[in-house]
Amino acid sequence: MTQETRIPPQQAGDHAAWARENTAVECRPHKVIRENREDGTILLRSDYPLGEFAPNTGTWLHRWAEEAPGQVAVAERAKDGEGWREVTYRELLQEVRAVGASLVARGLTQGDTIAILSGNGLDHLILSLGAQYVGVPVVPLAEQYSLITEAHPRLIYVLGKARPKLAFVDDAGRYAEALALPELKDVEVVAATTEGAPRAVTPFADLLAGADADVDAAHAKVGPDTLAKILFTSGSSSDPKGVMTTHRMMCVNQEQLAASMPFLDKRHQAITDWLPWNHVFGGSHNVNMMLRCGGTLVIDAGKPTGKGFATTAKNQRERAGTLAFNVPIGFSMLADAMESDEALRQAYFKDLDLLFYAGASLPQKVWDRLERYALEVRGALPLMISSWGLTETAPSVLMVHEPIGRSGVIGVPVPGVEVKLIPDDDMRCEIRVKGPNIMPGYYEDEERTKKAFDEEGYFITGDAVRFVDIDDADKGLTFDGRVSEDFKLDTGTWVQAGALRLKVLTELSGLVQDVVICGHDRGEVGLFVFPAPGTASDENTSGGAVTEPHLMASIEERLRAMNAGTSGSAKRITRALILAEPPSVEGQEVTDKGSLNVNKILTRRADLLERLYDNDDPALIRV
Structure with a gap:
């Protein structure tokens, strides 16, 4: 790496060109096909092809259990706070099949649901993948629905809508108040820790023990259109909408990401991640990215809060990944901590290929600090990007996949989707989307489903965007708020x-x-x-x-x-x-x-x- 590489970005002239020259991974440049309709509507799509996709999430488990059986698939910190509980791909497939067999033996089918009331955890993941393996959709819920009494009306609403046959918590004592709700009276409750339960619960170990059931026959019925999960969006009312998420949506979206960022397939990637699994980005985007590429998911119990950040920092020092996903406040807290924590700085950037922010725009000052740390540690930059999508889109629709040297851009269409832009007089555009990663509809809600799509079948997102350069679609789009706001x-x-x-x-x-x-x-x-x-x-x-x-x-x-x-x-x-x-x-x-x-x-x-x-x-x- 030349001395010129270490010039501070603000002094390097064209920042985008400088970033392209100094990014560590090989990137695909943006290539957008644009169509202008007579009525002013603009259509955008990627010029890159979309490859074949797996028929279900279990396909990934079988592949890596065969090709890399000893590769660590998932790890979480042990209860003593010091060691790590690790599961390899061989072990993960075995445990997923065992849980799947236990569910089949209980009579659960594709018409049933499983509610997951607690947050991220290894047992949560095994249950979720086991259910998907045999075609039973899971309903992961925000843990505050159960832990905060005032939020119980939302929990009760979702339970009434989803009507689960089984519910899971990691700690029955901690979730005792929710488990005592009459809406769960006739539902089998499974808990990783049963102490303090207010009612009879099944130990999760019983599901891991497996059962005498034809799990292969159940798995053979799971195809692209099989419902994998129902994600309830919080919305602005007390009645969340259940987004039906199919295996096709999740598997296609991972191929769209890989087609945009081919470096993902260059090695077994790793992430240390806290983003919640009841949200599409943490539970579908990040988890599935690791499963598709045979990577390692390290479950981070920390959060970007004053109380939880110390846990995140400790985990990043010990098990930093090759990819980093976070919200802007999380990256800001990391940047602040790195000023005086060389060990954190070294561990975080030593092997980092991708730095990905979402949820809001990353302040440019924070962006510049992260670039400086990366240069100091590795002598090169990770690809620093953002994207845009919704729960209904599984989630990625737009993505930055080339170095651009600045914050605030949400990207260009990923392969296989078509974006419809409806501009106003100020060239602020309402954005609508169509593609194989778009939901079929809202769970048991025909009226909301009908209103969600326009006459051409595009999903009406309610978001607004602008072109970075109206004459050059390859430069991407920026987010411009919610039309409904x-x-x-x-x-x-x-x-x-x-x-x-x-x-x-x-x-x-x-x-x-x-x-x-x-x-x-x-x-x-x-x-x-x-x-x-x-x-x-x-x-x-x-x-x-x-x-x-x-x-x-x-x-x-x-x-x-x-x-x-x-x-x-x-x-x-x-x-x-x-x-x-x-x-x-x-x-x-x-x-x-x-x-x-x-x-x-x-x-x-x-x-x-x-x-x-x-x-x-x-x-x-x-x-």
Whole structure:
């Protein structure tokens, strides 16, 4: 590696060209086919072919049990917190088949479901794969549905919708309150740890023991259209939608990813990952990527929170992977820790091929720091990218798969999908999609399914995007908010709330945890601010609003700078209120994916919304 490689990126001229020259893996350049219709609609698709895909997830297990039987498939930290529990591909296939046989012996078929109430874990994964192996769909749920009493209505709703024949928890004592619900009275409950159970439960070891059942016959009936799982999206109401996820959707999506990033097949990849499996990205994208390439999944019990990050850092020092997936706050916390933790820095970047963020835009300052660390450790960069997709798309539809040297781009279509863009006068485009990785519909909900697709069969995502360069589709798209989040001021002017929120989060980085754009039927755009931890004192509050002078002044100053040179009432924040209470999980202000439920926040905090538009309120920040 030449000395020139180590020049700081901001001094290297064309950052994208510099990144291409210094990325460690071989990448496929973006190649997009564009079609412009007479009505203004734009169609995009990849120019790369989509290869053959496995008929079901069990196919991957059989392949690697034969080709790499001793390769570690899954590992999680032992209960003593020091050692590791590891399962090879040979062992994983054996245990999956044993669990599958136990389910068949109980009479479970493709018409039944299994609810998984607890979070990520090795037993959870074995049960999930065992059920998929014999065609029984699993319903992985956010653990807070069970652990937080106020969230039980959502759990009860999902149980009533899915009607499971079996339910699983990792610890019966910890989930005792949920297991005592009458909705589970006639459901067999299986627990990895049975101590403290409020009712009779079956030890998970009983399922692992297997049964005298024709597991091969059951597996032979599992094809691409067999339902593999039902993922309930949190949405903005108290009634989640069950996304029917087939084996085809998951297996096709992995081939789409491999076709976009062929370096995935160059070796057995590894990830150390915390992303929850009730969410499509953690449970379908990341888990299945390891199974498809014969990789190693290290289950990280940590999270990007003040309490959980120490666990993540310890796991990354000991078992860092070749691929890294995280949300922006997770990468920010890692970057901060690496400043003073050389062991973490060395372990993380030593063998890293891919650094992948999703969920929001990664601050460019964090991106630049990660590039610097990678150069210091490896002398080259991992491919640094993002993508876009939904639970309904299994998930990837758009993906960056070439070095671009910047944050904020969500990519180009992966092979096999077609994207329909419907632009407005400002070239902001509603995005709709069609392809083999798109869901067949919502579980037992014909009305919502019918509304989800347009007259041409494209899935209506509700998201908006923009071209990086309107004349060059190969440069990709950027996310521009949710069409459904947009609202009108009392002047009739539309506010693009999602795009404005992303801009505000960038401007207020370091001061805020999140924000809510307000102003529906009002004369001005206002802002609810959830302050970053440690920025506000409990003593300086007034009726649920923060009155910390220094924080108020800092936010006012940055918002004024953001407004400078911006014309139009729909793009200017003129007032803000800092909220003393963080987003409430119990109050359903936070979805199981960690995003804000804006409607619930505005409804639950209606009094604060009125204060936001009271010019005499002492907590009001006037910009």
